[in-house]
Amino acid sequence: MPEGHSIHRLARQFQDVFAGQVLEVSSPQGRFTAGAALLDCHELLEATAHGKQLFLRFDHGVLLHVHLGLYGAWSFGGDESFRGASSIGAPRRIGERETFSQEAEQDAGLGAGPGAGSPISSYAGPPEPVGAVRVRLVSANGWADLRGATTCAAITEAEAAAVLGLLGPDPLHNRPGDREEFIRRLLRRKTAVGLLLMDQSVVAGIGNIYRAEVLFRRRVDPWTPGSSLNAETAGRLWDDTVAAMSDGVRDGRIVTTPSALWSGGTAGALDGEAHFVYKRQGQPCRRCGEVVGMAEIGARKLYWCPGCQN
DNA sequence: ATATTATGCAAAT
DNA sequence: TTTGCCTAATATT
Structure with missing residues (x-):
């Protein structure tokens, strides 16, 4: 998977x-x-x-x-x-x-x-x-x-x-112009950003875990329409996706909770501490303590923190 | 041991 | 909107 x-x-x-x-x-x-x-x-x-x-x-x-x-x-x-x-x-x-x-x-x-x-x-x-x-x-x-x-x-x-030709830019290539192309493709759609990040014609390579984790890390509400984002927010989403997925290539697994982002934890070293919100519905947010939510959107499960992401 | 679930997408309906 | 893919980790009995 x-x-x-x-x-x-x-x-x-x-x-x-x-x-x-x-x-x-x-x-x-x-x-x-x-x-x-x-x-x-x-x-x-x-x-x-x-x-x-x-x-x-x-x-x-x-x-x-x-x-x-x-x-x-x-x-x-x-x-x-x-x-x-x-x-x-x-x-x-x-x-x-x-x-x-x-x-x-x-x-x-x-x-x-x-x-x-x-x-x-x-x-x-x-x-x-x-x-x-x-x-x-x-x-x-x-x-x-x-x-x-x-x-x-x-x-x-x-x-x-x-x-x-059907695919958007790949954060793991991060070629010249990719960041700007991602911003363009995100901002021209009214669809919720939580759905757009899973749309391979907007950005190629993000799946359900990176979708949830990157939105959390950047404190972006998944239901914000792409067209309501500003270019700066979208650009930082790209930058964090590049960083998170590059870590994934290096580690061979998805760990989105490095100690630099999470003072209370153990850098994802322990099982069950690798993610901030993915599959953590009903548990307290690691950052603010609010209960992590989950909703089915586009036939997939979306996880987010209502406290941090708004 | 058995059942459920899923990091995804396209084809069939 | 539903099904197929037919694996393999995780959850349940």
């Missing part, structure tokens, strides 16, 4: 362990057989992320486009060199499903695994697929399995450009 920070970590992981290598691509589950055939035996040039979209670009102009949706997940495994190159390391991170197989080390060096004899694999090979593996990538040193994704497609550069 990833927000943008997880996808950027995954892009970095694919870049680190697979870029520059020819990959075997298959669909053990069978639902992506045709797409896998289009990508099989080609070199991965680069892996990139924009918001929650992941793109793996291959050497013949075809891309693998993946969106994990609510419960999609990648898992990885491989030999020692593969592990050494991985930026997603064991033990697995709390709150994310970027799992790194503990079995991989055992598989390596056993000699006669299921994948032995494959033209590319030089290690014992990936394990038998467990569950519904939509797509499996295999290099000489490791493998990656995708399960449960909403989107998994082999697309052209033009189709990838079309996907990107």
Whole structure:
């Protein structure tokens, strides 16, 4: 269940362990057989992320486009060199499903695994697929399995450009002009800012946790219409989103309660102290003591502090 | 052990 | 507006 920070970590992981290598691509589950055939035996040039979209670009102009949706997940495994190159390391991170197989080390060096004899694999090979593996990538040193994704497609550069064209700026890129573009897209809509932050065409990568936490940190009432915000407030929302999500990329989990923002706590180190308002409805606000509220808005649960955010 | 829930989105209705 | 995705952490029995 990833927000943008997880996808950027995954892009970095694919870049680190697979870029520059020819990959075997298959669909053990069978639902992506045709797409896998289009990508099989080609070199991965680069892996990139924009918001929650992941793109793996291959050497013949075809891309693998993946969106994990609510419960999609990648898992990885491989030999020692593969592990050494991985930026997603064991033990697995709390709150994310970027799992790194503990079995991989055992598989390596056993000699006669299921994948032995494959033209590319030089290690014992990936394990038998467990569950519904939509797509499996295999290099000489490791493998990656995708399960449960909403989107998994082999697309052209033009189709990838079309996907990107529907998205707002990504705080994790924070490119020149992105901040101003975010402000423009926020202020021209009458929709509640709590909904706009979840709108991927306004800003790409924010999910339900960052939505709630960033609005709390900036003391913005989620029901304020975008058009009622001033540019300064909107700009500071962008800046804090950049900061919070960058922390998420670094930590591999969402912790929005650093000690600098919360003198009474332990910097989110303890379970249950990682957030200010997310899933804390009915409990006292960590900042003002008011009871944290929750409401369903746009089919998702919105959490906020009525005392701080008005 | 079993049930519920969810960091999301698109397709179907 | 509802369903599918078919995972995996958390809650409940």
